[in-house]
Amino acid sequence: MIAVGDKMPEMELTLATEDQPDMQPSAALFSGKTVLFAVPGAYTPTCHQNHMPGFVEKIADIKAKGVDRVACLSVNDVFVMKNWGLDSQAIGRIDLIADGSALYTKALGMDLDLTERGLGIRSKRYALIIENGTVTWLGLEENPGQAEASSAEAVLAAL
Numbered sequence: 427m428i429a430v431g432d433k434m435p436e437m438e439l440t441l442a443t444e445d446q447p448d449m450q451p452s453a454a455l456f457s458g459k460t461v462l463f464a465v466p467g468a469y470t471p472t473c474h475q476n477h478m479p480g481f482v483e484k485i486a487d488i489k490a491k492g493v494d495r496v497a498c499l500s501v502n503d504v505f506v507m508k509n510w511g512l513d514s515q516a517i518g519r520i521d522l523i524a525d526g527s528a529l530y531t532k533a534l535g536m537d538l539d540l541t542e543r544g545l546g547i548r549s550k551r552y553a554l555i556i557e558n559g560t561v562t563w564l565g566l567e568e569n570p571g572q573a574e575a576s577s578a579e580a581v582l583a584a585l
Contacts, residue, residue, distance in 0.1 A: 456559050474514065536549050
């Protein structure tokens with residue numbers, strides 16, 4: 427599992443935008459100072475009603491702390507991520523990383539098997555502060571139904 431002091435894995439990632447999906451190398455996304463938060467699934471209750479809204483509400487405060495970008499990763503396809511971004515008013519403000527096959531999630535060691543609940547392989551709920559490709563802070567939830575250790579407020583306190 428990714429830990430403080432580790433370099434982020436290098437891989438092409440798919441971003442959901444208002445137009446076409448945008449492929450970006452992870453090295454470009456995680457250069458500078460980045461906050462990455464990951465959710466088990468777009469539109470799932472905690473993700474949609476708590477986790478994403480907190481980051482949308484606090485994005486100006488987070489960026490005021492010297493953060494270059496805020497990104498959200500979910501094991502969903504790019505079209506679901508686009509619509510979730512539009513519905514949550516995150517698109518254009520938060521980079522939405524669609525990890526539909528969980529390849530990046532597995533590379534981070536953050537995969538969560540929710541097959542018994544009918545959800546397949548998903549991401550654990552966590553947040554990272556990344557500086558020039560290196561993890562400097564990790565907030566990992568023990569329970570994927572909670573968004574406390576990985577919340578926008580926790581990230582702000584860590585910055």
